[in-house]
Amino acid sequence: MIDAHHHLWDPAVRAYPWLDPAAHAPIHRRYAPADLRRHAAAHGVTGTVLVQTVATAEETADFLAAARASDGLIAGVVGWADLTAPELDLPDDPLLVGLRHQAEDEPDPSWLLRADVRRSLAALGARGLAYDLLVRAPQRQAALACVRGLDEVRFVLDHAGKPGVAAGEWEPWAGWISALAACPNTVCKLSGLVTEAPWEHWTADGLRPYAEHVLAAFGADRVLFGSDWPVCELAGGYGAVCALTEDLLAGCTPTERAAVLGGTARRVYGLDTG
Numbered sequence: 001m002i003d004a005h006h007h008l009w010d011p012a013v014r015a016y017p018w019l020d021p022a023a024h025a026p027i028h029r030r031y032a033p034a035d036l037r038r039h040a041a042a043h044g045v046t047g048t049v050l051v052q053t054v055a056t057a058e059e060t061a062d063f064l065a066a067a068r069a070s071d072g073l074i075a076g077v078v079g080w081a082d083l084t085a086p087e088l089d090l091p092d093d094p095l096l097v098g099l100r101h102q103a104e105d106e107p108d109p110s111w112l113l114r115a116d117v118r119r120s121l122a123a124l125g126a127r128g129l130a131y132d133l134l135v136r137a138p139q140r141q142a143a144l145a146c147v148r149g150l151d152e153v154r155f156v157l158d159h160a161g162k163p164g165v166a167a168g169e170w171e172p173w174a175g176w177i178s179a180l181a182a183c184p185n186t187v188c189k190l191s192g193l194v195t196e197a198p199w200e201h202w203t204a205d206g207l208r209p210y211a212e213h214v215l216a217a218f219g220a221d222r223v224l225f226g227s228d229w230p231v232c233e234l235a236g237g238y239g240a241v242c243a244l245t246e247d248l249l250a251g252c253t254p255t256e257r258a259a260v261l262g263g264t265a266r267r268v269y270g271l272d273t274g
Contacts, residue, residue, distance in 0.1 A: 005226025159192025
């Protein structure tokens with residue numbers, strides 16, 4: 001089982017602009033590799049992908065070091081690099097499997113369509129690395145246009161595009177997911193849904209339509225499980241997300257389930273998990 005989306009952080013080491021000490025009080029603390037290992041052991045996770053949280057190359061260097069010291073548990077790192085720089089500067093490390101930038105926080109909703117960003121994404125694709133799309137509703141159309149214009153880049157949609165579950169959103173999210181799934185260079189993470197729903201009142205039945213639409217649109221071989229830990233601690237924790245995922249995959253065949261829980265992540269990120 002591969003957890004294709006989790007984080008580590010330490011507010012004593014660096015600032016996390018999105019991590020509000022009040023709104024996110026339960027998770028405003030250090031999360032270390034030892035904490036990850038405890039959860040992984042408890043839930044049958046044998047490999048993970050550690051994903052960036054801030055726009056700094058120093059975090060990426062720290063994450064790659066953590067991966068090297070993890071005895072294979074952290075099988076890959078989705079890091080950060082400045083996509084607006086004249087040249088894309090990437091660490092020469094086989095554990096770097098992709099990049100991500102918090103496009104959802106950019107004032108310009110069309111940030112992904114900037115000429116310099118597109119140039120860097122093309123260079124990333126030429127290196128055989130993936131790009132994780134982190135967007136909300138305002139950035140969805142730009143993300144779709146970006147994906148359509150860069151066939152050679154592997155895109156990974158984080159958190160199913162963050163549907164507004166708490167507000168009852170279906171359209172235009174569902175139509176956008178179908179359009180994005182029509183692009184063969186894109187896959188989708190089944191992750192982050194519990195924190196898009198009411199944190200204390202979500203149910204599997206309430207999230208099921210969103211998961212089923214993702215699976216129907218992309219197909220299981222283009223969907224990958226991610227815990228979004230420790231963010232998921234706001235809405236139940238690692239075990240709750242694993243149990244939810246098993247519930248949401250109950251109607252899948254064994255082959256489909258194996259793809260979502262590991263096979264897709266291994267292929268898309270090129271993971272060496274032994």
